[in-house]
Amino acid sequence: MTAVDIDVDTVERALATADEEQPFAELGLQPDEYERIQQILGRRPTQSELAMYSIMWSEHCSYKSSKIHLRQFGEKKPPSERMLAGIGENAGVVAITDKLAVTFKVESHNHPSFVEPYQGAATGVGGIVRDILAMGARPVAVMDALRFGAADHPDTARVLPGVVAGVGGYGNCLGLPNVGGEIVFDPCYQGNPLVNALCVGVLPVDGLQRKEADGPGNIVVLMGAKTGRDGIGGVSVLASATFDSESEQQRPAVQVGDPFMEKLLIESCLELYASKLIVGVQDLGGAGLTCALTETSASAGTGMSVQLEKVHLREASMQPHEILASESQERMLLIVEPAKLDAVLGIATLWGVSATAIGVVTDTGRLVIDWHGQTVVDVPPGSLVDDGPVYARPLKEPNDLPLLIADRAETLPRPANPEELRETLLRMIASPNLCDKSWVTEQYDRYVLGNTILAQPEDAGVIRIDEETHLGVALSCDGNARFARLDPYEGAKLALAESYRNVAVTGAVPIAVSNCMNFGSPEDPGVMWQFAEAVRGLADGCLELGIPVTGGNVSFYNQTGAVPIHPTPVIAVLGIHEDVRHRVPMGFSQEGDLLYVLGT
Amino acid sequence: MRIGVVTFPGSLDDGDAARAARYSGAEVVRLWHADPELYGVDAVVLPGGFSYGDYLRCGAIARFAPVMETIAKGARDGLPVLGICNGFQILCEAHLLPGALTRNQHLHFRNRDQKLRIEAAATAWTNGFDSGQEIVIPVKNGEGCFVGSEELLDRLEANGQIVARYVGENPNGSMRDIAAIRNEAGNVVGIMPHPEHAIDLLTGPSVDGLTFFTSVLAHLAGAAQPVEEEVAA
Amino acid sequence: MARVVVDVMLKPEILDPQGQAVANALPRLGVNDVASVRIGRRVEIEFAGEADLDRAKEIADKLLANPVIEDYAVRVEA
Amino acid sequence: MARVVVDVMLKPEILDPQGQAVANALPRLGVNDVASVRIGRRVEIEFAGEADLDRAKEIADKLLANPVIEDYAVRVEA
Ligand SMILES: Nc1ncnc2c1ncn2[C@@H]1O[C@H](COP(=O)(O)OP(=O)(O)O)[C@@H](O)[C@H]1O
Numbered sequence: 001m002t003a004v005d006i007d008v009d010t011v012e013r014a015l016a017t018a019d020e021e022q023p024f025a026e027l028g029l030q031p032d033e034y035e036r037i038q039q040i041l042g043r044r045p046t047q048s049e050l051a052m053y054s055i056m057w058s059e060h061c062s063y064k065s066s067k068i069h070l071r072q073f074g075e076k077k078p079p080s081e082r083m084l085a086g087i088g089e090n091a092g093v094v095a096i097t098d099k100l101a102v103t104f105k106v107e108s109h110n111h112p113s114f115v116e117p118y119q120g121a122a123t124g125v126g127g128i129v130r131d132i133l134a135m136g137a138r139p140v141a142v143m144d145a146l147r148f149g150a151a152d153h154p155d156t157a158r159v160l161p162g163v164v165a166g167v168g169g170y171g172n173c174l175g176l177p178n179v180g181g182e183i184v185f186d187p188c189y190q191g192n193p194l195v196n197a198l199c200v201g202v203l204p205v206d207g208l209q210r211k212e213a214d215g216p217g218n219i220v221v222l223m224g225a226k227t228g229r230d231g232i233g234g235v236s237v238l239a240s241a242t243f244d245s246e247s248e249q250q251r252p253a254v255q256v257g258d259p260f261m262e263k264l265l266i267e268s269c270l271e272l273y274a275s276k277l278i279v280g281v282q283d284l285g286g287a288g289l290t291c292a293l294t295e296t297s298a299s300a301g302t303g304m305s306v307q308l309e310k311v312h313l314r315e316a317s318m319q320p321h322e323i324l325a326s327e328s329q330e331r332m333l334l335i336v337e338p339a340k341l342d343a344v345l346g347i348a349t350l351w352g353v354s355a356t357a358i359g360v361v362t363d364t365g366r367l368v369i370d371w372h373g374q375t376v377v378d379v380p381p382g383s384l385v386d387d388g389p390v391y392a393r394p395l396k397e398p399n400d401l402p403l404l405i406a407d408r409a410e411t412l413p414r415p416a417n418p419e420e421l422r423e424t425l426l427r428m429i430a431s432p433n434l435c436d437k438s439w440v441t442e443q444y445d446r447y448v449l450g451n452t453i454l455a456q457p458e459d460a461g462v463i464r465i466d467e468e469t470h471l472g473v474a475l476s477c478d479g480n481a482r483f484a485r486l487d488p489y490e491g492a493k494l495a496l497a498e499s500y501r502n503v504a505v506t507g508a509v510p511i512a513v514s515n516c517m518n519f520g521s522p523e524d525p526g527v528m529w530q531f532a533e534a535v536r537g538l539a540d541g542c543l544e545l546g547i548p549v550t551g552g553n554v555s556f557y558n559q560t561g562a563v564p565i566h567p568t569p570v571i572a573v574l575g576i577h578e579d580v581r582h583r584v585p586m587g588f589s590q591e592g593d594l595l596y597v598l599g600t
Numbered sequence: 601m602r603i604g605v606v607t608f609p610g611s612l613d614d615g616d617a618a619r620a621a622r623y624s625g626a627e628v629v630r631l632w633h634a635d636p637e638l639y640g641v642d643a644v645v646l647p648g649g650f651s652y653g654d655y656l657r658c659g660a661i662a663r664f665a666p667v668m669e670t671i672a673k674g675a676r677d678g679l680p681v682l683g684i685c686n687g688f689q690i691l692c693e694a695h696l697l698p699g700a701l702t703r704n705q706h707l708h709f710r711n712r713d714q715k716l717r718i719e720a721a722a723t724a725w726t727n728g729f730d731s732g733q734e735i736v737i738p739v740k741n742g743e744g745c746f747v748g749s750e751e752l753l754d755r756l757e758a759n760g761q762i763v764a765r766y767v768g769e770n771p772n773g774s775m776r777d778i779a780a781i782r783n784e785a786g787n788v789v790g791i792m793p794h795p796e797h798a799i800d801l802l803t804g805p806s807v808d809g810l811t812f813f814t815s816v817l818a819h820l821a822g823a824a825q826p827v828e829e830e831v832a833a
Numbered sequence: 834m835a836r837v838v839v840d841v842m843l844k845p846e847i848l849d850p851q852g853q854a855v856a857n858a859l860p861r862l863g864v865n866d867v868a869s870v871r872i873g874r875r876v877e878i879e880f881a882g883e884a885d886l887d888r889a890k891e892i893a894d895k896l897l898a899n900p901v902i903e904d905y906a907v908r909v910e911a
Numbered sequence: 912m913a914r915v916v917v918d919v920m921l922k923p924e925i926l927d928p929q930g931q932a933v934a935n936a937l938p939r940l941g942v943n944d945v946a947s948v949r950i951g952r953r954v955e956i957e958f959a960g961e962a963d964l965d966r967a968k969e970i971a972d973k974l975l976a977n978p979v980i981e982d983y984a985v986r987v988e989a
Contacts (some may be wrong), residue, residue, distance in 0.1 A: 116979050168709050172742075173650040175612030229924045254979050256921075258928035260610050260653025315924055328926070352609055352935070443709045445740050447797040447804070448648075450616040464803070581802060655932035656874075656950070657899055664896075664939050693899065700901040702843075705850045747847055747902060773850070834946060840953050855954070855974055862973055864966060868912060868957045875918050875953040876933070881946045888942060895940055896933065 008320055009047035010374045018044055027054035033389055040383045048369065048376045051321040052290045052384060059556055061287050062388035065522035066554045069532050072539035073549040080548045082511060084208055090131040090283060092550020094512045095205055096576055100465060102473055103135045104200040106145070106516040106572050108555035112231075113195040115254060117162025121195050122170035122257040126329050128199040129174065130283035133266055134332070136209035136273050137201025140449060141463050142171045144181040144197050145477050145516070145570045149190030151432035156185070159193050167197065168443040173259035174266070177452045178444035179461025179475065182570075185432040186481065191560030196516045196553075196570050198477055202465045207273055211282040212300035213335045216363040218279055220296075220304060221341070222289070223348055223355040224265050224331035228314030230255040231286075231327030261330040261353070268351040269332060277344050280335035290324045290384075292333040293367060298381040303366045306359030308376070320371045335361060395532050396525035405486055453580045459502040464580045472580035474508035476573055481566035488530040492537035492569045499573040500545060507584045508575030513542055515552035515571050520564020522556045530567040531556075538569060547573070601626050601820050603813070604641035606671070606687075608633040608662045612649030613796060617684065620796035621645065624813030633665040643680040643724070643816045644671055646687025648740075648794055658701065658743045659689030668694055680724035680816050681788045685741055688780075688790030697783055697790045698756070699748035704741070705773025711740035713805040714793050715767040716779050720760050723786040728815040734767060735808035737798040739779075744772040744792040746781070756781060763789055835884035836910045841898045842873035873903075877910075884909045913962035914988045919976045920951035951981075955988075962987045 014020075024034040027050065037045050037053050045053060059065060073087055084101055085093040091105035109124025125142060132139045144167045148156050171178050176199070213220065231254065272278050280300070282292045289311070297304045308320050314328070334355075336344050341357065348355035362368075369377035415421040428434055437456070446455040453472055454462040460476040478498040484491025496513065503510045515538060520527040531554075542549055558565045577583065603621040605628060607614045618628045629641050633651075638644070651662035662668065668690070675681045675696050683691040691697040704710060715736050718729040729735070748756070753776055756762050763780035770777050772792070780791035795809030843849050849871050856870040876897055878889055889907050898905040921927050927949050934948040954975055956967050967985045976983040 116977065119980070165708070172709055172740075173610075173612075173653065175649060225926070228926055230926065254925070256926040256928070256980065258653070258926060258931075260650065260655065260928060260932065263610055263612075263650075314926065438712075442711050445709075445711050447711065447738050447740060447794065448612050448616070450613075450619055450797065450803055452803060652932050652936070653928060655929040656897065660896060660899065661932060661936045664936060692901075698901075700899055702847070702902060703850060705848070707850055707854060749846075773848075842953065842955070852954075855970075858974060859970065862970070864970060866959050866963065866966070867970075868959045870957070871955045873953045873955070875920065875951045876930075877920070877949045877951070878945055879947040879949075881944050885944065888944070892937065892940065892942060892945075896936065 008371055008376055010376055011046055011378050012375070014044050014046045020044065022050055024050060024054070027051070028058060029054050033057060041379065046376055048321040048324055049379055051325050052294070052377065052379070055287045055290050055325060056294060056384040057388040059522065061291060063554060064389045065391050065393050065528070065556065066531065067390050068392055069535040072535060076539045076543045077548045078543055078546045083548055083550060084205065085135065086548070086550050089551065090134045090211070092512060092514065093135055093208060094550060096465070096471065096473070099205055100471070101203050101205050101208065102200060102465065102574065103132055103137045103203065104198060104475065104514055104572065104574050105131055105551045106196050106198040106477060106514050106570060107131065107553040108516050108518060109195045109197065110192065110518065110555055110558055112254065113163055114159065114193055117159045118166040118169065119254055119256050121163040121166030122259070123255045123329050124195050124197045125167055125170040126257045126259065126262050127285050128197045129176070129262065130285065130332065132199045132201035133269055134209065134211065134281055134283040135201065135203065136207045137203035138270055139176055139199050139201045139266065140451065140465065141179045141461065142176045142197060142199050143179055143461060143475060143477055144195070145479065146181065146183045147189045147194035147568060148183070148185050149193065150187050151185045153190060155190065163193065163195055164440050164443055170257055170259045172445045174263050175448045177446045177448050177455065177463070179446060179452060179455040179463060180458070182477065182479065183437055183440055186566065188565045192558045192565055194518050194558065194568060196518070198514070198572055200473065200475060200574065209273060209281045211296050212280050213296035213302050213304060213361045214279055214300045215337065216302060216361050217338065218361040219336045219338055219341050219357045220306060220359040220361065221334040221336050221344060221355050222311060222331060222358050223268065223334055224353060225258060225261050225328055226312045226314040227323055227326045227328045229318060229322060229326065230329065232322055232325045255327050255329050257329050264351045264353045265330055265332060268348050268353050271347050272334070272344060275343070277340045277347070278334050278336050282333045284331040284333060286327060288324065288326045288328070294381040294384040296333060296335060297361070297367055298385040301365065303362040303364035303368070303381070304359055305362050306369045308369050308371045310356055310358045312354055312356055320376045393522055393528045394525045395529040397529050398526035453583050454506060454585060458586055460506050462506050462508065462577055462580060462583050470579045470581050472577035474503045474506045474575040474577050476502035477570055478502065479568055479570035481568040484534060484569060485566040488533035488567045489537035491567065492534040492571065493541040495569055495571040496538055496541040496545070496573070499571045503573045503575035505584060506577065507582055508577040510545070510547055510573050510575040512574045513547055513549045513571060515549065515569060517552065517554045518558050518565065518568040518570065519556055520559040524564060527564050534567055534569045538571065601817050602629050602641045603816070604629045604631045604638060604644045606631040606633060606644065606646050606667055608649070608651035608665060610649055610651045610653055611647050613684065613794065614647040614649065616796040617645045617647040620799045620809060620813050623799050624810055624817060626813065626817055631667055633662070633667050636666040636670045638670050638674065642820050644674070646681065646683040646690050648685035648687060651686055651690065654686070657693070658686060659693040662690045663693040672696060675788050678785065678787050680819060682725050682812065682816070683790040684794055684796060685744070685792055688792055689743065691788060691790045696788050697781055698752055699746055699781065701743055701792070702745045702747050703743050704745050709740070709742040710771050711738065712771065714739040714771055716764045716793060717767050718764050720763045720782060722760070723763055723782045723789050724819040725789040725812050725815050726763055727819055728811040736806045737793045737795050737809045738805060739771045739793040741772065741792060744774065746774040746778040748775065759784060764791065835880045837878045837880065837884050837886060837889040837907060838910050839876040839878065839889060839893045839897050839905055839907050840873060841876065841903050841905045842871060843902055844904055847902050913958045915956045915958065915962050915964060915967040915985060916988045917954040917956065917967060917971045917975055917983055917985050918951060919954065919971070919981050919983045920949060921980055922982050925980050
């Protein structure tokens with residue numbers, strides 16, 4: 001293979017050309033961050049290394065602006081014996097019985113869904129499903145929380161049908177029932193719609209999978225779709241240094257999903273888990289191989305030696321930094337004992353999924369990546385995962401808040417007589433945010449798998465997870481950005497309370513919380529204040545209710561120009577239903593039943 | 601009685617079809633697309649889903665699975681076969697049933713509880729119904745619009761090969777409101793809505809779907825009898 | 834490498850809701866001189882060696898087109 | 912009446928799951944000399960009067976192709 005003419009930036013070359021200028025700023029790295037990288041490596045990074053640091057130290061992967069706030073979820077966490085895995089894992093896992101556990105998580109795919117609504121939403125579902133799969137669980141249901149601009153805006157007519165078709169297209173084809181969600185219209189989302197997807201999975205308590213790349217000598221296997229130039233977005237600036245602008249155009253940021261491949265990937269992984277054939281597993285998400293390789297080795301404290309040319313490519317001309325940055329969908333990374341490699345590859349073949357050994361675990365504490373025999377990456381993996389920058393960004397209550405709060409609802413005209421009351425009621429129930437949502441929900445399969453006990457139009461979804469014992473779980477996700485705009489602390493608490501109530505009224509006991517925090521730019525002190533308040537509100541609310549936050553996702557930079565969206569914390573609550581035969585649907589069940597109002 | 605349920609790559613409602621067969625009292629045998637063997641099953645269900653991603657045309661690729669060759673042969677010899685949704689599409693693609701299923705007229709996937717009228721109770725899979733009986737089972741598909749030439753449709757009507765029709769709103773634009781058809785012999789039935797999702801009030805809108813599965817058991821029990829009668833006579 | 838293109842179209846008598854949806858949307862774009870739109874599939878088959886028209890026809894017959902509802906045309910692309 | 916054909920294909924670097932599924936199925940039909948398959952849309956626009964290429968391009972831009980992931984070619988059909 002050495003015959004290949006290699007024109008890539010190797011470690012050797014980096015040492016020889018110490019002063020070469022690198023486009024770190026275009027990759028979103030600050031000068032001091034770039035300096036840190038050089039300190040860590042004792043030299044300038046190679047192109048591939050620079051790409052990897054820029055990805056792993058990005059807001060999306062490093063949580064650099066949110067980290068110091070999210071700590072509260074751990075600090076204020078009420079004691080819970082059920083929690084088997086929490087924040088920091090792909091998804092939180094809670095034990096339901098001695099034998100069964102569930103895992104669930106919400107994640108955003110906002111920006112891609114604005115660019116290409118169908119594929120953006122579809123790959124959003126695909127991504128969260130792989131998170132759940134990586135914990136060792138069989139994904140069993142999905143939900144989606146959506147936000148669009150004004151219902152009658154032309155761009156909503158472009159985005160909404162595509163997003164809904166994408167959520168449905170991917171979830172239906174995977175065979176996952178959609179058991180609920182939200183659709184809210186507000187002009188603040190006009191240029192920045194939100195697509196949050198939730199997935200829940202079930203696993204045996206002793207089937208929990210780990211991501212650690214333990215055991216030097218173990219094999220690193222990449223399984224699933226071929227790697228292409230999907231979503232390498234920012235990293236393409238590395239190419240522009242060496243390629244002409246013509247080839248630059250060939251670097252799409254849009255990923256295309258293949259739910260069929262994902263279905264095969266799910267079945268193969270579950271078979272691998274059941275046969276106890278693997279040591280570790282990690283899904284490939286936003287940061288592709290870069291994230292999977294560094295996280296698995298860093299969390300085990302091991303190293304890795306990877307031959308990047310072994311990765312199956314969709315386009316032969318791909319460069320190492322592109323392969324490392326690629327966001328191609330439907331891929332998983334496995335850590336396998338050498339003696340079990342054949343069995344693993346056999347199961348992949350049975351399901352028609354390709355799987356390739358691309359490297360081995362080492363005890364060097366370094367992630368070393370070769371490209372046709374030359375070393376292009378040699379880094380301590382922990383430096384990418386754990387040593388990223390952390391910011392305590394300035395916070396400041398938005399200037400307009402007192403005015404907004406002063407503009408109270410009491411000043412609005414009220415219906416003065418029964419006629420006007422009737423009129424108001426009719427207008428309300430016909431409004432986009434309150435009207436019947438079946439145009440959307442009918443595009444989702446709610447029956448597949450045969451365990452859906454409650455789904456739309458109920459306030460919470462309920463699914464059976466054990467046919468013998470009738471055990472089930474209830475799920476709801478809620479958010480009210482208008483409340484949160486007025487008071488992010490109370491707004492987050494209210495969303496939590498609503499979700500909690502929705503779960504409780506089905507007859508379930510709420511036990512765990514996940515969340516997706518959708519906000520504007522963290523560099524805007526007003527937004528940062530909203531975020532800090534919302535996190536504090538959620539953490540306090542959880543403490544009061546006595547349930548832990550088990551995971552979540554932060555999506556910043558949701559804004560158009562300088563105008564951020566309303567702060568939109570979407571809070572999901574999961575509850576245990578001891579016997580789904582006793583579920584309580586929301587409809588009146590028969591004439592003559594008495595109505596009571598509980599609470600204040 | 602043994603009912604085989606086939607799993608293709610991308611089958612999704614195979615577990616549900618197996619559960620429905622089990623509820624009806626049958627012994628369930630899971631069949632694999634790549635294995636031509638039918639393991640002596642007395643009837644076969646091709647379940648719903650997105651075999652091979654439903655890429656190209658629904659059912660077009662599944663038709664070439666090794667198990668389909670054996671099933672096609674069996675079907676010609678009278679083996680009861682029920683194709684549900686994607687299974688119906690596969691049966692049409694394999695020419696075991698006439699006509700074709702195309703994109704829903706409104707171009708959307710649609711999932712709702714659907715009222716049907718059983719038009720032909722004289723099939724292996726519907727003998728437990730009365731002709732004209734109305735039932736409710738879920739429909740969920742993106743390509744469930746049955747099409748065929750006028751001549752074919754007339755022939756299906758004349759032969760009593762239309763097994764069920766949509767009542768009320770036609771969910772996909774199917775010609776002549778066709779929801780299910782059978783082959784001439786009556787052992788092969790394709791149905792777009794999902795009987796396997798209507799077997800328990802906890803998880804479905806009715807228990808009407810179970811009758812499809814109990815019907816085939818009755819059919820198989822009955823098929824065993826005439827032979828005895830002949831011997832007796 | 835050689836490319837054969839297979840064009841698969843719904844038969845004229847079969848309703849094409851997708852094409853119709855596009856046609857119906859045109860007046861809103863200010864386009865009024867279109868009589869009809871039909872949407873089919875274009876399949877590009879890349880042969881490892883020579884372009885093989887007969888092979889392509891065979892593939893089209895068996896797999897790419899459903900003769901009940903579709904017609905196809907096969908040609909080598911320059 | 913005059914017909915303009917718009918061929919819409921996924922850009923070469925974009926994943927084409929459909930084409931891939933068909934390519935993977937070919938060996939089962941005994942076809943082994945196909946390197947790859949890509950599947951796109953063929954759109955036939957029937958103009959009431961003259962064929963109008965510019966109009967067709969405009970329709971393709973606005974309705975038929977998503978420039979983020981697709982390329983298209985427009986031609987008058989003889
Ligand atoms: N995007 C969505 N995906 C799935 N289900 C949804 C979605 N939006 C709304 N739903 C479901 O539709 C039903 C009605 O929604 P909505 O009108 O928002 O109800 P509510 O205001 O009572 O929460 C609920 O069951 C909800 O879960």
